[in-house]
Amino acid sequence: MPTEDRLTELTELPDTPGYAHAVTVTGKIAFVSGQVAVDAQGRAVGVDDLGAQTRQALTNLHHVIRNLGADWSDVIKFTWYVLDASEVQTIRDVRDEILRPALGDVHNPASTLVQVAALFGPEFLVEVEAVVAIPAEASDV
Template identity: 40%
Template sequence: MVHDGRMSELTRIPAPDGVAPAAQYSHVVLGTGRFVAVSGQLALDEDGKLVGEGDAAAQARQVFENLRRCLAAAGATFDDVVKLTYFVTDMAHMPAVRAARAEHIPDDRLPAASAVRVAGLVRPEFLMEVEAYAVLPG
């Protein structure tokens, strides 16, 4: 990834020796530079209104759009993301989350990731929350 003429070097290790490969994430991502932390994003539009009540796919698309906007505010893109953490109220929502992620991150650039099933989020209508960590060139 190029930022201001500088190359951001990220090394993705899908499966280190002795660790079973994962289809949906890299086990390790190495990088040097400026660290960017994006708080967990919810399915809220720019006016703070819920998008996709009861619709995991619609909520996931809005969550990833919010992540994109937050990353852009820091001068980052999804190419710079080294870790995603998914918080879902039901693991049945993960296919929708993965589909939304695939719209922004190709399979050859998968970050490290964790998925956590939670009893609930800040409001009961939220089905998921996703936080991101990125590394920009020094």
């Protein structure tokens, strides 16, 4: 796995709520486009339900990551775009529900969350993109 280290504790900064301040990697990386809560037919999933939309967006992101030959442990950084940043705990809960089985006790990737005025369509509440370190055995993707 090309993820080398996760910087999680600094005396100069407060503890993070489960994400790394920085992640170092070696090898090839991929920048994955933002994913929203759509099904395979392009229909919105979980309209008015941030938890359902977060789950579907992460599911879609996981499909892309797996097709790159990677998995959750290879994600270096998430960038989240949300309509209401006060709902961040819902996103964290769903993220942890999905990532904890893959990461175990390892901190989540580096992460940024930005509140925006609008997303791709009016029915969407969240969008997530990722930077992924491609494992050496999958680097010919």
